[in-house]
Amino acid sequence: MTDTESNVPDDRRNKIIHRIQTHEHDVLTTQEVADGFSESKKTILRNLKTLDEEDRISGRKTAESGGWLWWVTPANLSAEDSVTAAQEILRLLGDLFELRGEFKVMATGLLIAQSVLSFAILAGLVSWLEIYPLSVESIFAMMGVGFFFALGLIFAAVFIFPYETLGHWPHAMKNEEAD
CATH class of the missing domain: 1.10.287 (Helix Hairpins)
Incomplete structure (x- = not known):
């Protein structure tokens, strides 16, 4: 299955955003994002660029290596993303309370x-x-x-x-x- 530049499957879109939001570092390289997926790095890079154009995430090409860095800002979050983040926080607090x-x-x-x-x-x-x-x-x-x-x-x-x-x-x- 080949993704066009304007078509990122919803499940992959949500997984990419969730991966960037919940990673231990605030800014990720393309490789760090792609590590969590079975698709090729090239496909994930295309998806990341599309999400950047849609203002769902932010990214910048580095001058040194020519690679990309990706992050999520509060302005990039939709209501659905905020609910996902709130659920993650609630789960973490529950785990903390239990442990x-x-x-x-x-x-x-x-x-x-x-x-x-x-x-x-x-x-x-x-x-x-x-x-x-x-x-x-x-x-x-x-x-x-x-x-x-x-x-x-x-x-x-x-x-x-x-x-x-x-x-x-x-x-x-x-x-x-x-x-």
Whole structure:
């Protein structure tokens, strides 16, 4: 199957854009983009040039080697590309939450802080409706204890748990995946 210059199959178009967006480097050579495809480098270069003309990606020919460099700017993204990027971010955050204990502890602390505030509002409402009389001091005391507990969890998650992996986060993630 030969692609004309103005006809890039949608699945390949999306894969090319996704490859450039999610690669560890922001700018890729034609060869780096083509490595992920079974099509020839020449076909991928034609596709990249077409996508550049369509303003889906940006590219520039280098003076030294005569090769091309490719990147995606926010102005190049369509709504569909943005949804794909958002899904990728959501997946990465989910993976991070599953693999790192401090994120679980921090989320628990934030949930407790929210629950304590909700409980305090409910206790104030119950007291105001005279269903169960509570003093303002007892409501604030309950809030204080809950917030200190939540802040303790958040403090532990931010400062204590990551201490062992500080500065070695990608390496630590790989070690935890191997376990």
